[in-house]
Amino acid sequence: MTMTTGPQTVLVVEDFDDVRDAMKILVELQGYKVVTASDGREAVDKAREYHPDLILMDIAMPLVDGIEATRLIKSDSSVSSIPVVAVTSFSKQYHDEALEAGCSCVLEKPTVMSDIAVLRSVLP
Numbered sequence: 001m002t003m004t005t006g007p008q009t010v011l012v013v014e015d016f017d018d019v020r021d022a023m024k025i026l027v028e029l030q031g032y033k034v035v036t037a038s039d040g041r042e043a044v045d046k047a048r049e050y051h052p053d054l055i056l057m058d059i060a061m062p063l064v065d066g067i068e069a070t071r072l073i074k075s076d077s078s079v080s081s082i083p084v085v086a087v088t089s090f091s092k093q094y095h096d097e098a099l100e101a102g103c104s105c106v107l108e109k110p111t112v113m114s115d116i117a118v119l120r121s122v123l124p
Helices: 017-029 040-050 066-074 091-101
Strands: 009-013 033-037 054-058 084-088 105-108
Touching: 009 017, 009 040, 017 033, 017 054, 033 040, 040 054, 040 066, 054 066, 066 084, 066 091, 084 091, 091 105
Parallel strands: 009 033, 009 054, 054 084, 084 105
Antiparallel strands: none
């Protein structure tokens, strides 16, 4: 078995460029390597390609939303064990649906540093 060293990888999925860039910086400041995706379809593809340690998934996105992307990830045995954290401005509206789709928890936007620090408790 090959052990990898170095920072754990977080996939940040967000359709708005400025929000995605801000989240990327916040996560990098916590010491993680970051891969980004701008919609749910790209998120599924990047999860399969990079096998990140954690996925921060926006819920309301074009093409494939975060709920469906999470369902697709959780139904694929090659990536189903990756924890997915829903990040949304609509946490009350999507909370139960996000958890049912397979998200570990739901963070409400705007995400602040204290919320990003929760990553350590979600990572395997």
